[in-house]
Amino acid sequence: MADLDLDVTGYANGGAGVARHDGRVVFVTGALPGERVRARIVDDRKASFARAAVVEVLDASEHRVDEQCRAAAAGAGCCDLSFVDADYARELGAVALSDVLTRIGRFSSDGLEAPTVAALGDEVTGWRVRTRLAVAADGTVGLRGRKSAELVTVPCAAPVAGLLDGIAELGGAAGTELVLAVGSDGRRHIAELSAPTHAGGRGKDRRGRAQRARSARSAPRTVRTVEGRPHVEYTVGKRTWSIPVTGFWQAHRNAPDVYSATAVDLLETVGVTGDVHLWDLYGGAGVFTAALCDADGGFTVTGSDIVDTDPGALAAADRVLAGEPAVTHRGQVAATIADLTDPDVVVSDPPRSGAGADVVDAIVAASPSAVVHVGCDAAAFARDLGRFAAQGYRVRAWQGFAAFPMTHHVEGMAVLTQ
Numbered sequence: 446m447a448d449l450d451l452d453v454t455g456y457a458n459g460g461a462g463v464a465r466h467d468g469r470v471v472f473v474t475g476a477l478p479g480e481r482v483r484a485r486i487v488d489d490r491k492a493s494f495a496r497a498a499v500v501e502v503l504d505a506s507e508h509r510v511d512e513q514c515r516a517a518a519a520g521a522g523c524c525d526l527s528f529v530d531a532d533y534a535r536e537l538g539a540v541a542l543s544d545v546l547t548r549i550g551r552f553s554s555d556g557l558e559a560p561t562v563a564a565l566g567d568e569v570t571g572w573r574v575r576t577r578l579a580v581a582a583d584g585t586v587g588l589r590g591r592k593s594a595e596l597v598t599v600p601c602a603a604p605v606a607g608l609l610d611g612i613a614e615l616g617g618a619a620g621t622e623l624v625l626a627v628g629s630d631g632r633r634h635i636a637e638l639s640a641p642t643h644a645g646g647r648g649k650d651r652r653g654r655a656q657r658a659r660s661a662r663s664a665p666r667t668v669r670t671v672e673g674r675p676h677v678e679y680t681v682g683k684r685t686w687s688i689p690v691t692g693f694w695q696a697h698r699n700a701p702d703v704y705s706a707t708a709v710d711l712l713e714t715v716g717v718t719g720d721v722h723l724w725d726l727y728g729g730a731g732v733f734t735a736a737l738c739d740a741d742g743g744f745t746v747t748g749s750d751i752v753d754t755d756p757g758a759l760a761a762a763d764r765v766l767a768g769e770p771a772v773t774h775r776g777q778v779a780a781t782i783a784d785l786t787d788p789d790v791v792v793s794d795p796p797r798s799g800a801g802a803d804v805v806d807a808i809v810a811a812s813p814s815a816v817v818h819v820g821c822d823a824a825a826f827a828r829d830l831g832r833f834a835a836q837g838y839r840v841r842a843w844q845g846f847a848a849f850p851m852t853h854h855v856e857g858m859a860v861l862t863q
């Protein structure tokens with residue numbers, strides 16, 4: 446199909462500009478509202494919409510800037526909005542968040558104002574404290590490409606200074622991945638994850654490829670320390686966590702401080718007072734539990750059940766929270782919470798897929814007086830909040846965060862009460 450000249454009139458969750466052609470919506474990667482672009486259709490399988498990519502910008506938005514991330518400019522899949530000024534990127538994030546809250550969460554515009562998207566710090570580049578790089582067949586280390594299998598070796602602009610130093614010379618075994626993390630003490634640690642050994646899913650079609658990708662992600666992998674130590678130290682408030690280099694920690698250097706302070710503020714906003722039994726679901730290393738135990742406000746945590754599947758994170762929680770009334774539980778949230786003491790307050794911070802209907806329903810059944818729900822995928826966040834709202838919980842306040850500057854990703858946080 447010939448390239449199309451399109452007027453971009455909107456912005457969609459996921460980072461694409463929205464245009465129309467022949468009565469169909471076209472999602473245009475690399476285009477901004479108000480722009481006229483020449484675009485090439487890259488996915489035409491659906492009757493109601495198509496996907497396209499910008500070939501040439503014919504009339505540029507005033508918010509378009511020179512690419513801030515050279516790796517993204519070279520085709521890496523890292524910073525998809527590196528060509529947008531940061532303030533405007535946050536405005537777009539707020540547009541996308543309120544769009545999914547309306548369409549998916551079914552929240553109407555009356556009552557609560559749409560959430561804004563706040564910055565986690567002043568810096569647009571140099572915020573990422575952990576990253577993952579792939580190793581090609583010839584030992585080259587780089588970022589995975591957006592469209593091609595070839596690795597991009599130009600450094601990404603997101604990592605903090607020093608995280609990527611000397612990486613090109615490091616090399617590695619074909620098919621492995623390198624996980625790089627820098628702690629609050631400034632020390633860098635690098636771990637190598639062996640190539641996935643099991644790749645189930647035989648078909649050559651999309652479903653087969655997706656199956657293989659899923660099983661590759663969950664396959665056991667050997668971890669080898671390449672530089673530094675197997676654990677990295679992160680400090681939040683007055684506490685320091687020792688987390689496996691390959692374990693979960695927020696990518697933005699300021700995220701743990703900002704998110705835990707916001708959770709405390711949100712609970713105070715809805716008037717949580719007195720003794721509180723907490724469920725810290727998808728609690729990882731217990732950063733929220735620590736913040737709520739340490740909060741100097743109107744409530745006292747008298748018990749916290751921290752639930753997560755990651756043994757390394759829970760071991761870190763046990764060490765940091767020794768002396769606090771916290772108990773860690775290893776397992777899937779859905780399978781674990783039925784046996785816990787009913788909570789007064791729940792903090793839930795699920796992975797990208799969201800908490801899902803079963804977990805939301807189980808939280809509602811336990812009838813906490815307040816829930817702080819966190820989401821790193823706007824659509825899943827909206828779906829979870831909508832499910833809470835349909836069962837009598839009302840969102841009292843919400844806030845978005847630019848958790849990954851230079852990208853379209855937005856983190857959402859909301860407090861709900863009955």
Ligand SMILES: C[S@@+](CC[C@H](N)C(=O)[O-])C[C@H]1O[C@@H](n2cnc3c(N)ncnc32)[C@H](O)[C@@H]1O
Pocket residue numbers: 693694695726727728729730731732733752753754755758776777778779794795796821
């Ligand atoms: C977004 S992280 C949040 C971690 C923690 N709240 C923090 O701020 O550091 C999501 C966490 O959920 C855990 N997880 C993923 N799926 C899970 C499940 N089904 N049940 C329990 N934990 C899960 C992961 O191990 C990870 O620690």
